Amino acid sequence: MERTEEKKQTKETGTVMKRKQLFSEKNKWGRGTLMIEDGICLVENDEGDILLADSLGNADVLMKRGGRWQPARICGGAAEIGTDTIPLLGGEEIRYEKAVKRPLLTLLDSLDDETFLLFLSHLHGFGLSVYDCVFSYNQALFSSEGVSFYHFSADEAQCALQHHRGSSGKHDRFEWTASDGRRSIMYSAARQDGTA
Template identity: 30%
Template sequence: MNRQQRIKLYDIQQRAFNEGNVEQINGQWIFFDEETEEASMLDDYLQQKVEIFRLNRWRNGILYESGKVLCGKETIMIRDHDLVRIRKHLIYSLERLLDGINDDAFFQFVMTLNSLNFSIYDCIYCYNHLSFLSDENRKDGVNFMVFDNQEQICNVQHHFCYFEKVNDRFEFTLNTGKRLIIEKLIS
């Protein structure tokens, strides 16, 4: 699995976007999040990837100026009440953790999380112990993650040992009591 395949897996995650409408109020573009009903300045998302719904499809682009989205070589002017999606950012420690594990462990972790109806974008807490061991020859320990999909909570413990063999073990525990353990061992 290369970087492109990982990015594709990021792209198909549920709840990867904040979706809502935009309105121009007193000369300022305001984004109204559909889920949280919070308002924020659209300028807060300058130079970020956004999607705008036009002609019955989502158009990908970069918000490069207030009210303007660059889609390839075309500039789209935002209009009042346009439907807009803004990509969420992963928690930094989770992003570093996902970058640090091997492809098989990454794929199994994300697919198992998705099968439990959680997305990597549902992460509300991540302790990445692995990031503190970058200079160690033998790396072992536990990372802790908490996910909230607005219906359930999932706690994940990632036990790892990287020395002569590579061992990744993920223990998923839902607030309902359901537990799931997956392990990947590479010799």
């Protein structure tokens, strides 16, 4: 019983470390411009994609007001900034906290600490961060074996990742291919049972 509790505590400590590491990643913030179309508040992000302001959910939002970025909450056609509620006209600049795609987050949570840090190091080597993930498919959500696919994209960098799961989650292989032709293969540092 004591051994099980110790394993659980170690896993929770690892998860906290991973979350702190992800919180400090670059490209965590997206930029956008608000648009009002037929009374609906939309955000046009830096890539030119249009999303509903409501789709930002509980993400932190900053709005430029008086030349300063201030915490804001968008509610329909208005923004709450401090104690003020101001009507949105369109054209307002915002910054919003990006989310890590859930299938990618599930993969990251499943990695041992050493492999997790190695994964981030590889990704940073391509000039990217976990917040640059634009497509994620995690086969492990459906089967214990198979291949998962991820695509990362930023202004200057593109990278595709194939994650080949070994039998029983052991000996995972990560194949990275960048748009500039660079390739890299990475193996998990430890087996899922904690042995090397």
